[in-house]
Amino acid sequence: MENSQGFVQHITAKSENYSQWYIDVILRAELADYSPVRGCMVIRPYGFGIWENIKELLDRRFKATGHKNAYFPLFIPESFLAKEAEHVEGFAPEVAWVTRAGNEELAEPLVVRPTSETIIGHMYSKWISSWRDLPVLINQWANVVRWEKTTRLFLRTSEFLWQEGHTCHRTQEEAEEETLKMLDVYRSFLTEDLAIPVLAGKKTEREKFAGAITTYCVEALMTDGRALQAGTSHNLGQNFAKVFDISFLDKDNQLKYVWQTSWGVSTRLIGGIIMVHGDERGLALPPRIAPIQVIVVPIMPPSSEETVLNVARDVVERLEKICRVELDSRDEYSPGWKFNEWELKGVPIRLEIGPRDIKAGKVVLVRRDTGEKTDVPMENLEDAVIDMLNSVQEGLYARAKRFMDENTHVTNDYGKFKAIIEEERGLIFAPWCGSQECEVSVKAETGATIRCIPMNACSKPGKCIHCGDDSTDWVYFAKAY
RNA sequence: CGGGGCGUAGCGUAGUUUGGCUAGCGCGCCUGCUUUGGGAGCAGGAGGUCGGAGGUUCAAAUCCUCUCGCCCCGACCA
Structure with missing residues (x-):
């Protein structure tokens, strides 16, 4: 595919x-x-x-x-x-x-x-x-x-x-x-x-x-x-x-x-x-739990293989002190192949280093969440990696939070409720009378269950999404795994 | 547990309807050479008891029976 x-x-x-x-x-x-x-x-x-x-x-x-x-x-x-x-x-x-x-x-x-x-x-x-x-x-x-x-x-x-x-x-x-x-x-x-x-x-x-x-x-x-x-x-x-x-x-x-x-x-x-x-390219792991936080991919044409590998090893040695880093020095795969492979595996940061970078005294960092590439001077390596790991962690959370917010619907109209569950899914915040009959009926009719009654209860009065009686709580409904 | 689908080389598949000789192809794998900044190229090579068991037949990947596993959609659960 x-x-x-x-x-x-x-x-x-x-x-x-x-x-x-x-x-x-x-x-x-x-x-x-x-x-x-x-x-x-x-x-x-x-x-x-x-x-x-x-x-x-x-x-x-x-x-x-x-x-x-x-x-x-x-x-x-x-x-x-x-x-x-x-x-x-x-x-x-x-x-x-x-x-x-x-x-x-x-x-x-x-x-x-x-x-x-x-x-x-x-x-x-x-x-x-x-x-x-x-x-x-x-x-x-x-x-x-x-x-x-x-x-x-x-x-x-x-x-x-x-x-x-x-x-x-x-x-x-x-x-x-x-x-x-x-x-x-x-x-x-x-x-x-x-x-x-x-x-x-x-x-x-x-x-x-x-x-x-x-x-x-x-x-x-x-x-x-x-x-x-x-x-x-x-x-x-x-x-x-x-x-x-x-x-x-x-x-x-x-x-x-x-x-x-x-x-x-x-x-x-x-x-x-x-x-x-995860996205179309595969996994995307939050840096805090990623087994490999930085993957170093050397670009090594035969003429400069030794030089590049030596610099790459130095880079790994420096980064080992601050994060989980690995060097992918396999010769049998092309750089492009490795890029895709490590993206599929969700590694938060890819560090590319090749002859051009060595000449310029820099490395290239590519973040998994946005794909953004950044040139980093060799002397700023540690700071840049730490900043980017934090930034990816925050970026992933922000993206997930935005998705959750955009897919949380509020309604007390059962027709709309059914349409949402049918067509776009997501969470629905709706009033509920507290009866198990309504809970069971909603599930039978829509497939959605009450996921939870939120901790900071919503005191707004409402009419039960199913029976129309006065609600006891506003609750979150969704189809669940 | 109900309905549907799929099991052929590590992966993806052709062949199954209408049985027929040595099961074909792509990727991957192995060897060598050339390559290397977004899935490299050429040449040579290895790899299959067709998910499993029984049956029909001169002959089964192909037909029949049973069985195991996986996927999808429902019902039940972290």
């Missing part, structure tokens, strides 16, 4: 077939590949590099808010999952079972964790006995398994990587505070590090986590106009504390149940990055 500019030849045009474009980008940029096991994917080194950067930056934010990492088992006794009624109902259809080891049937079947509330709850009940043991602030980086009927690379796979935070608190207020704090960690992480603007809000009863009192979320808008749930933070109340008997003696000598939270983001974020920032 060749687009009008004649650059990218190996990926489907984004404008023609978004789904195929998405898959092509992942496979061609070598982020991931299909595995021999249905619904499972292999995350290749370049894709895993993105995940490693996500982990590092998020982990730093978790540590800064007082959390510590731990690891709980992959296998959970069947009986645990069954203890919380809503929880088991929510997850039962998609759990994988281990019923046999070698030739022996297990006395109690084990489930492969779809999430770890239950086994962590069990452990917490052993560890907590006094108000002095609280709060417990633990996170785990792990894989989980949910047997999915329809899978899509990164967005929904039967096994995926994520982090799940699980905390216990002395009071309801403290748990709510933690839930919102971690939601804000996600919000700031997505906006600052992934350059993805989000809506932060609360899920409706229907959309909330199985077993939670309240689920908060960050929702992002993909460039095809569909919303993606990018992260969730749950206030679990005392639901799990009661069934796993996580209790403590409080200051007033009363035995009380703890108040819990859990929160998570997954490798799905990588799908979000692709669909928010």
Whole structure:
């Protein structure tokens, strides 16, 4: 496939077939590949590099808010999952079972964790006995398994990587505070590090986590106009504390149940990055999480090959101190080929250096988001690279924010609502009466769901988009992944 | 899980309707030479049990049955 500019030849045009474009980008940029096991994917080194950067930056934010990492088992006794009624109902259809080891049937079947509330709850009940043991602030980086009927690379796979935070608190207020704090960690992480603007809000009863009192979320808008749930933070109340008997003696000598939270983001974020920032040329990675931030492409005609390579190596050596840089000195590919390849892979900055530059004492920087080329004197190298990395990070965010703003519609006319969902998609901010009947009907009639009730509630009175009764909230609707 | 489509070399495909000898082409790959500022050129070369299993037939990529996987559109979920 060749687009009008004649650059990218190996990926489907984004404008023609978004789904195929998405898959092509992942496979061609070598982020991931299909595995021999249905619904499972292999995350290749370049894709895993993105995940490693996500982990590092998020982990730093978790540590800064007082959390510590731990690891709980992959296998959970069947009986645990069954203890919380809503929880088991929510997850039962998609759990994988281990019923046999070698030739022996297990006395109690084990489930492969779809999430770890239950086994962590069990452990917490052993560890907590006094108000002095609280709060417990633990996170785990792990894989989980949910047997999915329809899978899509990164967005929904039967096994995926994520982090799940699980905390216990002395009071309801403290748990709510933690839930919102971690939601804000996600919000700031997505906006600052992934350059993805989000809506932060609360899920409706229907959309909330199985077993939670309240689920908060960050929702992002993909460039095809569909919303993606990018992260969730749950206030679990005392639901799990009661069934796993996580209790403590409080200051007033009363035995009380703890108040819990859990929160998570997954490798799905990588799908979000692709669909928010990617373009006709392929991936475009925010510098903060790009495995390679600067790719150095030497232009080396045989006569000056040694000279150019030596200067290029010096440049790499200088840049290694301030960013993630690599040298592409492969001789078997032409410079033009490399330009396209690294653009497809979304590297934020390309640094070109050839005989002409060396003569002039400069290098050429090309930014991925705009394609703009800049000559930079050799002595300003570090400053220019740092400035440009920041500028690309901001540029990607600004572009994504503009897209989200331009694709957020406000209406209380159901006819218009249907037309928007049908024709242009995007987010629709509309009044809602609060009833599940209307929520379900809207979904059945348009395919759109309530993505969230925004945090800073809109107090403007309105009439429900569906039934016309007085609204309780203005909410965001969208078709979602 | 329902409806539709597709599996032929690493990738993209022709051939399948109407069975027939050695399965053709492009890209990529290997070797050599020339090249190098937006996917370089020439020459030579390697690579296939046609997704898998069974069946029909003198003969199967092609027909039949079953099965696995992927994609698209819906229903369900991070």
